[in-house]
Amino acid sequence: MEKQTDKLGLIAGNGSFPFLLLDAARARGLHVVVAAIKEETDPEMDVRAAxxxxxxVHWMSLGELSRLIETFQKAHVRNAVMAGQVRHKQIFSAIRPDWRLAKLLMNLRTRNTDMLLGAIAKVLSDEGIELISSTAYLEPMLAKSGVLTQRAPNEVERNDIAYGLTVARGIAGFDLGQTVVIAAGACVAVEAMEGTDATIARAGALMESVEEESSTLARSLTVVKVAKPKQDLRFDVPVVGVPTIRAMAAAGATCLAIEAGRTLLFDEASMLREADAAGIAVVGEAKPAMV
Structure with missing residues (x-):
């Protein structure tokens, strides 16, 4: 873990991740300076601050990179962490960049999230603000290897996991997404900008339409979510939780495979309880040796 200071900057996206990280940092006695993104962060952040x-808490728009730097510098923040998703379509369509971010965007070779966030990290570092791993305070929440639910994957699901891992690691290497949905050895859906839950829902809708055309075809869905081959743990770490399981149950998916040690499980007890109730198998897969 990076050397701690008495202050931590938190760049907060959406969901519960920022609150979990906030709780962990506060438990260690750190004063947390939150840069809350107007387009993403839950307003509950103000309630917590009160x-x-x-x-x-300092609220700012997604494109205000200069304001972010000035806020952290004024508060004497030296270490910062990104926590919570910023939707890809927000980054590349809804963003209104200030002069500093506009200059950065113009110089990007490829407009994907890895390239953009890496460039932002470099700008922050040049200004004396180091981004540290988003798992730095949440290591106990990383998925463990092996079957995590009461039910283990069956043979068909195991075969779909093996195929899904190959496909998912391939697309993740191009920063296209980190989730695929497989059925009986066929790739039904690949994640793009819409996010994991929307990908699962799309796969469920596709399979429903296929099954309507063929009464003899009934295939369960297996969801595979991986980290990128060279995952930068400072941002975009794979996350699953109760909403993932609910999305799977609604889509008719029966198995979830995630990468052990590189995927965060939010509210693990509740997540696995819901998975058991729905008959969904959840398994942590070891990362490949070449990673």
Whole structure:
């Protein structure tokens, strides 16, 4: 883990991730300076700040890179962490960049999230603000290897996991997405900008239409989610939780495979309880040796 200071900058996206990281940092006695993204961060962040003198919240739009830097510098923040998803379509369509971010975007060779966030990290570092791993305070939440639910994957699901891992690692290497949905050895859906839950829903809809055309065809869906081959743990770490399981249950998916040690499980007990109730198998797969 990176050397700690008495202050931590938190660049907060959507979902529960920023709150989990905030709790972990506060438990270690750190004062947390939150850069809350207007387009993404839950307004609950203000409620938390009102009851916790050990944190402060500064709201800013997604494109205000200069303001982000000035906020952290004024607060004497030296280490910062990104937590919570920023939707890909927000980054590349809804964004209104300030002069600093506009210059950065113009110089990007490829407009994908890895390239953009890596460039932002470099700008922050040049300004004396180091981005650290988003798992730095949440290591106990990383998925373990092996079957995590009461039910283990059956033979068909195991075969789909093996195929899905090959496909998912391939597309993740191109920063296209980190999730694929497989049925009986066929790739039904590949994640793009819409996110994991929307990908699962799309796969469920596709399979429903196929099964309507063929009454003899009934295939369960296996969801495979991986980290990128050279995953930068400072941002875009794979995350699954209760919403993932609910999306799977709604789509008729029966198995979830994730990469052990490189995927965060949010509210693991509740997630696995819902998976067991729905008959969904969840398994942590070891990362490949070449990673």
């Amino acid at each position: 009851s916790d003198s050990g944190m402060e």
